[in-house]
Amino acid sequence: TDYYNFTALNAPADHPSRSMQDTFYVVDRSGDEAAVRGESDVLLRTQTSGVQVHCMEDQELPIYVVAPGKVYRRDIADPSHLPQFTQIEGLVVDKGITFGDLKGTLDYFCKAVFGPERKTRFRAHYFPFTEPSAEVDVSCGVCHGEGCRMCKGTGWLEILGCGMVDPNVLQMSGIDPEVYSGFAFGVGVERVACLKYNVPDLRLLLQGDMRFLRQF
Known part of the structure; x- marks a missing residue:
């Protein structure tokens, strides 16, 4: 729903991602719970981050979760975008979790x-x-950081988004x-592949195309 995909994740009511141009709303329904710029509060999730809220509401602490799932966005398929793809969500909530824990975990994952x-x-x-929030890059495996077409001359490839769970999100989940x-991260499986x-x-x-797929 709109609540778990946006509201419970601290997204403002006027956030652009709530618009019908970015999100697939699937039920025509009006009323007090109607989604911004639409008459539905039921949608195809745009991110697996909603899993964070369900886990924090339903599970006992501490929480250590990795959750894969399909997500949907109103993107035109091109070399770097798909309207449907697989995302993996990671969530940790415990006493004393720091940004250093997040960096260590994701550095280990990338390597x-x-x-x-x-x-x-x-x-x-x-x-x-x-x-705070961050995007994580890994050095380009084609040019080894020198700069090429694959990394658009930067020497780096964007892998995932992450950050420390916002206190407002924790509070809304009780x-x-x-x-x-805690910390959370989301990574696109197809992109990593x-x-x-x-x-x-x-x-x-x-x-x-089996000519392409046989290499895997």
């Missing part, structure tokens, strides 16, 4: 997937449900932010 020689970096970013803290195997176009993964 396990892409190789121990690959470097990682964290760039400041904004997400409504985490504060968790005392003065006692508990393309970056790991230097595939230039996400759409190639979905075409069922």
Whole structure:
């Protein structure tokens, strides 16, 4: 619903992602709970981040969760975007969790997937449900950081978004932010596959062409 996809994740009522141009609303329903710029509060989730709220509401603390799932966005399929893709959500809520724990976890993940020689970096970013927030890059495996077409000359490839769970999100889920803290991250599976195997176009993964798929 609109609540778990946006409101419970601290997204403002006028956030652009709530618009019908970005989100698939699936029920025509009016009333007090109607979604902004639409008459429905039922939608196809745009992110797996809603799993965070369900876990914090339903599970006992501490929480350590990895949750994969399909997500849907009103994007036109192109080399770097798909209207439907697989996302993996990670959530940790416990006493004494710090940004250092987040960095260590994701650095280990990136090196396990892409190789121990690959470097990682964290760039400041904004997400409504985490504060502070960051995007994580891994050094390009094609040019090894020198700059090429794959990494658009930067030497880095964007992998995922992450951050410390916003105290407002903890509070709305019934968790005392003065006692508990946590981190969360979301990673696109298809994107990681393309970056790991230097595939230039996400759409190639979905075409069922055995000449391409046999390499995996």
